[in-house]
Amino acid sequence: MDASLAEQQQILASDWGGGKSPFGTSWSKFMMWIFIISDALTFAGFLIAYGFMRMISGGWPKQTEVFNMALITFMTFALISSSAVMAMAVASAREGDPKKAVRYLTMTIIGGTIFMGCQAFEWHHFIGEGARLNHNPWGVPQFAASFFVITGFHGFHVLTGLTILGIVALRAAMGKYSAEGIELAGLYWHFVDVVWVFVFAFFYLL
């Protein structure tokens, strides 16, 4: 009896005993994290499916011979830089300086747009060389299939991120600005960067 009472009190005193906020965040930030976690699972599925296809198929092309690695590195540079500038935008918004936040947000959007432009160029080049979803000139069909699906899905996330950032920046410029709104958009943008870090390492470099 005593033991169970002590146990009960211990549970009530813990984070999960009720009346407390176990994650210590606002609901909107927590929901953004839940979204990011679910989206991370989607990309984990894609990357592992790609790994499986690559392991069971002989004759995977050597990426350095197919892709222009200088362009890919520049794209990575653009996205990482935009992510760093986004962090500064969030910090400026928290410090209560919307003007500076809008300036940093604009720089973030420029970085993301450069990334998208390079990706459009790369897709155009890739398709021009004869790559399709079901075949490609360099090796097994799964090579181009995983390229289009993974970079396409990531690119769509970048495009979505640019739309969100554009709306947030416009609203901030109009004075309808909340530090948390900018922070949530920032969380999503950093997540897009995180996904690219994985794609860059496992699709282009490994």
Place this chain on the structure above:
Amino acid sequence: MSHDEAHSTGGHKQYFTTWCWLLVMTLLALGMGYAPVPEGIRGALLVCITLAKIFLIASIFMHLKFERLNLVMLTFTPLVLAVILFFVTYGESVGSSTHFIVNH
């Protein structure tokens, strides 16, 4: 809220340092593709560099450093599930010639 104050003290300088580290690690990962490193070691190093980059972005840019441990642990779930899924499919791919895809 104490963690809000910690945000502002982190400041722009830390973001700049993080950015520099991320670029250095990106170049390191790229350079390994051209260096004469054995395939297995290259793969392991690449995974390490990638995890280090993810850790930096998540802890500093995404402020996980300032969040509660409960939330930090929650964000690890996709990584754990991905590792499990990888080893499940890896076992399937080893030595099963029935799965081989024919190149045409």
